[in-house]
Amino acid sequence: xxxxKKISKKERILDTAEELFAQHGFDGVTIRQIAGQxxxxxxxxxxxxxKKRDLFDAVxxxxxxxxxxxxxxxxxxCQATSGSAGPTVEQIIEAFLRPLEMEQESGDPGWKNYxxxxxxxxxxxxxxxxxxSKHFDPLVARFIxxxxxxxxxxxxxxxxxxxxxxxxxxxxTFAQTGRIDKLSKGLCHSIDFKTAYDHMIPFxxxxxxRVCGQAEE
Amino acid sequence: xxxxKKISKKERILDTAEELFAQHGFDGVTIRQIAGQxxxxxxxxxxxxxKKRDLFDAVxxxxxxxxxxxxxxxxxxCQATSGSAGPTVEQIIEAFLRPLEMEQESGDPGWKNYxxxxxxxxxxxxxxxxxxSKHFDPLVARFIxxxxxxxxxxxxxxxxxxxxxxxxxxxxTFAQTGRIDKLSKGLCHSIDFKTAYDHMIPFxxxxxxRVCGQAEE
DNA sequence: GTCTATACCGTGATAGAC
DNA sequence: GTCTATCACGGTATAGAC
Numbered sequence: 001x002x003x004x005k006k007i008s009k010k011e012r013i014l015d016t017a018e019e020l021f022a023q024h025g026f027d028g029v030t031i032r033q034i035a036g037q038x039x040x041x042x043x044x045x046x047x048x049x050x051k052k053r054d055l056f057d058a059v060x061x062x063x064x065x066x067x068x069x070x071x072x073x074x075x076x077x078c079q080a081t082s083g084s085a086g087p088t089v090e091q092i093i094e095a096f097l098r099p100l101e102m103e104q105e106s107g108d109p110g111w112k113n114y115x116x117x118x119x120x121x122x123x124x125x126x127x128x129x130x131x132x133s134k135h136f137d138p139l140v141a142r143f144i145x146x147x148x149x150x151x152x153x154x155x156x157x158x159x160x161x162x163x164x165x166x167x168x169x170x171x172x173t174f175a176q177t178g179r180i181d182k183l184s185k186g187l188c189h190s191i192d193f194k195t196a197y198d199h200m201i202p203f204x205x206x207x208x209x210r211v212c213g214q215a216e217e
Numbered sequence: 218x219x220x221x222k223k224i225s226k227k228e229r230i231l232d233t234a235e236e237l238f239a240q241h242g243f244d245g246v247t248i249r250q251i252a253g254q255x256x257x258x259x260x261x262x263x264x265x266x267x268k269k270r271d272l273f274d275a276v277x278x279x280x281x282x283x284x285x286x287x288x289x290x291x292x293x294x295c296q297a298t299s300g301s302a303g304p305t306v307e308q309i310i311e312a313f314l315r316p317l318e319m320e321q322e323s324g325d326p327g328w329k330n331y332x333x334x335x336x337x338x339x340x341x342x343x344x345x346x347x348x349x350s351k352h353f354d355p356l357v358a359r360f361i362x363x364x365x366x367x368x369x370x371x372x373x374x375x376x377x378x379x380x381x382x383x384x385x386x387x388x389x390t391f392a393q394t395g396r397i398d399k400l401s402k403g404l405c406h407s408i409d410f411k412t413a414y415d416h417m418i419p420f421x422x423x424x425x426x427r428v429c430g431q432a433e434e
Numbered sequence: 435g436t437c438t439a440t441a442c443c444g445t446g447a448t449a450g451a452c
Numbered sequence: 453g454t455c456t457a458t459c460a461c462g463g464t465a466t467a468g469a470c
Contacts, residue, residue, distance in 0.1 A: 023342050028244035030446060041454055046448065116342060123340040125240050125333060128394030137400050144400075160401040161416040168389025169382035177345030183354050183361075184377040199378040203424035210423030211416050247462060258438050263464060438469075445462080452455075
């Protein structure tokens with residue numbers, strides 16, 4: 001029937017799970033809450049996804065693949081336009097961050113929820129190592145290779161730590177906690193991703209250059 | 218009796234709760250797990266602390282107060298030694314970070330657990346705004362005032378966003394997820410806080426200067 | 435005042451019938 | 453695909469021991 005107009009129940013479960021897991025983490029959400037908010041029967045989630053943990057993985061994977069593709073494209077694009085010297089640090093950071101901004105500003109609220117979930121996972125001692133390493137680090141390794149080329153004086157240890165700072169700055173922004181709104185007395189807004197990235201890119205670029213012993217061109 | 222030799226059951230509950238909350242978050246831990254690992258009766262936690270949420274708050278508060286004092290002292294100290302021009306950005310960042318390193322390297326594993334818990338809270342949409350704002354932001358506001366003085370060309374919005382990046386970089390380091398160990402193939406270690414701060418300070422300092430339109434001296 | 439044993443009652447995940 | 457039953461577990465209150 002109206003398969004194009006209505007989103008399927010299966011997808012509604014994913015969307016709702018994404019939203020709730022992002023807010024409260026894996027343990028803070030029950031299957032019943034998800035089913036209730038998605039207006040489906042409790043058992044339907046198990047029917048489609050199996051155990052709660054499998055649903056969690058499905059939520060995480062759905063957009064990880066899309067994001068990896070978009071970021072890879074962005075990296076290849078900036079490598080293609082730069083000469084044999086390769087892209088600058090700033091261009092690489094741009095390629096890493098701008099796909100996120102595009103999705104967050106796309107109007108699909110699912111992306112904001114998803115990236116808040118990534119914030120939760122990235123900072124979790126139990127999930128961070130496992131999920132982030134498995135699903136994002138193969139691509140991150142390509143970005144790091146590009147950074148090494150752009151920073152020939154750096155040693156590897158410096159690059160990895162700088163990536164850690166970038167990752168932390170980025171995911172706290174994902175989390176949309178509203179803390180900056182309060183701290184700045186309403187001057188800044190957690191949901192203002194455009195501004196967040198506009199400042200983050202020069203911030204991180206300068207940090208890489210300083211730590212990795214390279215004057216900015 | 219041996220009140221000096223043995224730590225009290227009450228403190229054992231706090232220590233264990235700290236460890237488990239840091240690993241799994243508020244919802245990922247049960248009172249029974251805490252009691253079991255602390256080797257006390259289930260009901261003792263409620264007796265001393267009331268509801269689960271109150272125990273969580275007690276864990277959070279215990280070291281927040283100590284940390285605030287130490288950081289304030291460090292700020293005042295660097296303000297006292299600098300002239301009327303006030304401390305540099307790098308000195309302010311040092312004052313903000315070094316007390317953390319001292320506690321993490323102090324040998325008391327409780328501090329490592331506590332700061333991993335702060336990572337969890339800071340990145341949580343439900344706890345971040347409430348707990349961090351209430352208990353840390355009064356002091357953070359003093360650091361930001363000092364930064365404004367050190368960066369007279371900056372506007373407030375830039376400073377707040379830069380603080381956000383600092384906070385994210387810092388708390389991801391707290392989280393000790395072990396992701397960097399894997400990504401760097403064993404070159405870097407999550408628990409190597411000395412190195413983490415040694416690189417973080419110049420990284421963040423350069424970021425502030427770049428975004429806030431100030432050449433580094 | 436500190437602590438333990440136990441009981442209560444709601445809720446959760448999941449399997450199996452339909 | 454849906455409904456329901458099961459059974460374990462969780463937070464918390466209470467009674468009373470030391």
